[in-house]
Each structure stands twice: as C-alpha cells, then as structure tokens.
Amino acid sequence: MRSAEIVVADGMPLVWAARLLGRPVPERVTGADLLWSLSGLAARRGWPVHLLGGPPGAAAGAASTLSRRFPGLRVSGVSAPPYGFDATAEGRARVRREVVAARPRIVFVGLGFPRQDRLADELREDLPDAWFLGCGAAIAFAAGTLPRAPEWMRRAGLEWAFRLACEPRRLTRRYLVNDLPFAARLLTTALAARAAAAR
Structure with a gap:
C-alpha cells in the first residue's frame, strides 16, 4: 500500500474516522465507482484498458457493458484466471504474459x-506507464453477475451488510472476523484522539 501513487478511502469506517479526527476526506471512493469513471476517461483519451479478475465470464461481460456505455472504449484484453492461479510462479507468469501482451494503459x-x-505490484515492472486499479468486485458488478448494494445502503455505510447477505460463505470470515474488529479499533482510536484533543 505504501508504494501506491494514490490511495483512496474505499470503506466508510475510514471516512468516519477521518471526520472524527477533524480531517475529513471529501467522500468515499470505491473501486466499483472508479471502474466507471476511469473507463469514461479512457474512452475519451483513447487509452486501452484491461480487465483482470472476477468469476468466469465476468471480465468479458464487464468489457461488453463498459463498451456499450462508453463508445470508443478500447478493451485491449480480458483475463479471468482460475482461483489460486497466483499461488504458483507458473500461474502468475501466464497472467503476466497476457496482460503485458495487451499493452493496456489502465488495468x-x-x-x-x-x-x-x-499482482499489480509485479505487473508494474513490465508496464511502468500503465495505471493499475485494485477494484475488488467491481468487474462482477459491471458484468451484472453480482448485484451491488442500493445507493442508500452505500451512503449509510451498509454496503458490507448487503454484500454479506449476497455471499455469506465467502464473506462472513472476512467481514465479521477480520474487518469488524479492525473497524472497531480504528473508530475507537479516532474517538480517543478526538477526546484528547478536546481537553
């Protein structure tokens, strides 16, 4: 994360903690939102994009959806490697060859x-002029293979609950065991810092 050129507040706990500390960020910025806005920019500038990830068929489906929405968008390639491909040097090398051969400007x-x-950190070595965006489930959202939370749930910081209801087997451990304690510690620390500053 420290090597990234740009880091955005993708989670509402980060937005809330920043407010508590008196250093608010303008808004939550998700990979799912950036997929659309950056695809629009790429279409206007003539930059080729590559979609990497998502369940089988999602990258191709997202490419089709984005191309319809942004006429002129150049999708230089799509890759949907099987789960666990990155556990082996051979699997990573295969994906690396695909993406590098496509010569995208945005991945x-x-x-x-x-x-x-x-993976993005590895790919940057071969494509130093490309931008890489870690976008999580955005490809599946754009393809329509996974529903996105309604706008009111996103604004209220409840997108995680919607996602958990849609994919309980995959996300229960991640959200309730890993993320929830982190969010609680983050907000508690921000509250304590705010209280200390007020004294």
Whole structure:
C-alpha cells in the first residue's frame, strides 16, 4: 500500500474516522465507482484498458457493458484466471504474459485485497506507464453477475451488510472476523484522539 501513487478511502469506517479526527476526506471512493469513471476517461483519451479478475465470464461481460456505455472504449484484453492461479510462479507468469501482451494503459485488477495489490505490484515492472486499479468486485458488478448494494445502503455505510447477505460463505470470515474488529479499533482510536484533543 505504501508504494501506491494514490490511495483512496474505499470503506466508510475510514471516512468516519477521518471526520472524527477533524480531517475529513471529501467522500468515499470505491473501486466499483472508479471502474466507471476511469473507463469514461479512457474512452475519451483513447487509452486501452484491461480487465483482470472476477468469476468466469465476468471480465468479458464487464468489457461488453463498459463498451456499450462508453463508445470508443478500447478493451485491449480480458483475463479471468482460475482461483489460486497466483499461488504458483507458473500461474502468475501466464497472467503476466497476457496482460503485458495487451499493452493496456489502465488495468482494472479485481482479485480482492491483498492478492490484486500484490499482482499489480509485479505487473508494474513490465508496464511502468500503465495505471493499475485494485477494484475488488467491481468487474462482477459491471458484468451484472453480482448485484451491488442500493445507493442508500452505500451512503449509510451498509454496503458490507448487503454484500454479506449476497455471499455469506465467502464473506462472513472476512467481514465479521477480520474487518469488524479492525473497524472497531480504528473508530475507537479516532474517538480517543478526538477526546484528547478536546481537553
């Protein structure tokens, strides 16, 4: 994360903690939203994009959806490697060859944290002029293979609950065992810092 050029507040706990600390960020910025806005920019600038990740067929479906929405968008390639491909040097090398051969300017990497970030870091060596965006489930959202939470749930910070209801087997441990304690510690620390500053 420290090597990234840009880091955005993708989770509402980060937005809330920043407010508590008196240093608010303008808004929550998700990979799912950036997929659309950056695809629009790429279409206007003539930059080729590559979609990497998502369940089988999702990258191709997202490419089709984005191309309809943004006429002129150049999708230089799509890759939907099988789960666990990145556990072997051979699997990573195969994907690396695909992406490098496509010569994209923007690569949307939807493999989930931290897998997408590690792979993007490797790919940057071969494509130093490309931008890599870790976008989680954004490719599946764009393809329509996974529903996205309604706008009111996103604004209220409840997108995680919607996602958990849609994919309980995959997300229960991640959200309730890993993320919830982190969010609680983050907000508690921010509250304590705010209280200390007020004294």
